[in-house]
Amino acid sequence: MSISVQNLTKRFGTFVALDNVSLVCPTGQLVALLGPSGSGKTTLLRIIAGLEVPDSGAVYYHDDEITRRSARDRNVGFVFQHYALFRHMTVYDNVAFGLRVRKVPERQVRERVMELLRLVRLEEKAQHYPSELSGGQKQRIALIRALAPDPKVLLLDEPFGALDAKVRAELRLWLRRFHDEFHVTSIFVTHDQEEAFEVADRVVVMNHGRIEQEGTPLEVFEHPATAFVMDFLGNVNKLPVRVEGGKALLGETGTVEVPARVFGTGENGRIDAYIRPHELDISRNPDSSNCLTGKIVHLNPAGSVVKVRVLAEDFGLMLNVDLTPERYRALALKPGETVFVTPKAAKVFEPDYTI
Incomplete structure (x- = not known):
């Protein structure tokens, strides 16, 4: 029926x-x-x-x-x-x-x-x-x-x-x-x-x-x-970016490019990029110029993932990062340490919410 x-x-x-x-x-x-x-x-x-x-x-x-x-x-x-x-x-x-x-x-x-x-x-x-x-x-x-x-x-x-x-x-x-x-x-x-x-x-x-x-x-x-x-569907990091030449750039200097699919946003358009916590990675050293420097604020082992909160002071952003327990143990993270966060993927939506 x-x-x-x-x-x-x-x-x-x-x-x-x-x-x-x-x-x-x-x-x-x-x-x-x-x-x-x-x-x-x-x-x-x-x-x-x-x-x-x-x-x-x-x-x-x-x-x-x-x-x-x-x-x-x-x-x-x-x-x-x-x-x-x-x-x-x-x-x-x-x-x-x-x-x-x-x-x-x-x-x-x-x-x-x-x-x-x-x-x-x-x-x-x-x-x-x-x-x-x-x-x-x-x-x-x-x-x-x-x-x-x-x-x-x-x-x-x-x-x-x-x-x-x-x-x-x-x-x-x-x-x-x-x-x-x-x-x-x-x-x-x-x-x-x-x-x-x-x-x-x-x-x-x-x-x-x-x-x-x-x-x-x-x-x-x-x-x-x-x-x-x-x-609405789960935790997400929302990063304010500007779009130039089909690229989503974070910050006024544009030193961090967010790897996002950009749909029809005009030159120099300002918009939000959405990144889920598992789409961010943490490293001890800057693997490339395409990363954010941040300080670990909180660590929360939560079963299959370890939830890490990182403050990127240069951009005024609090980032939520999900790491596998294996990755967490390999990094041996502690609160207060400086780390480097790299976006691996993101989604960018038009202001009228069409994609």
Whole structure:
């Protein structure tokens, strides 16, 4: 069951929550709506669910327009951030609720509920109440409750936002495996790019009620279409450069050339170059004239990378550099030492955010 929206606009008073948004979610895929607070992602999800009505535009499930249909008539499974479990019902009755509303025979209800509880390995909790469950267990129950009536689509609104980091990481992997088994067309809202990239087949980046970019996680990260996408997806160093003769130069003297792809910026144009921390290298000696002198401010060993903060006083820049543990050990860096930072790559966007 594919989902498509065409030219959706939604206003709340003078605030434009969605501005002429169009999107297609292919059958069986897990699509992440990613963006900062106020970007329009939850409003879009609620319109797809039938919980909000757009001011203009249309929503389709496959070829069937359902823009004005109620949420009850859309056969949608919805999972909320704060579980929304019925506190006065047992786990069994929570999962059975949607089936009983649809007048499913009780024998079939029991078979379906126990099948789903076994799937999430919580069958022993069937007669417990939500207050007796952990946060991760509650969210699993919320998910299978949404799936119990066999919905056409599954919608999740920041489903892991109320959980701690360790449980979130575990549930992300679990959701991906769960989706691979059920293949229900699913859309979930998140502001966590790591979560979106780890779980989703496709990522839709939103900002100010519009879609900035959509594609696979690899496409969006490796080939950001706009400066906003580049800046939003993880840490990035932003260096003010001037463009001369198709080259991005840092500083008034132009002694440091940033190896960047430059698209159509006029002579002597001033613009920002975006460099991810792993696209900078640190050395003890100036390997070339194309490096910045800086002082190490802070070292943070963080698992697979060592995060280094370097102050390049000549340019007034604080740089974030990611080194492999092997490179860090070879350099034997210490706070306060002078080092040389070399840009290996960068991206430069036009001021109107086209590339």
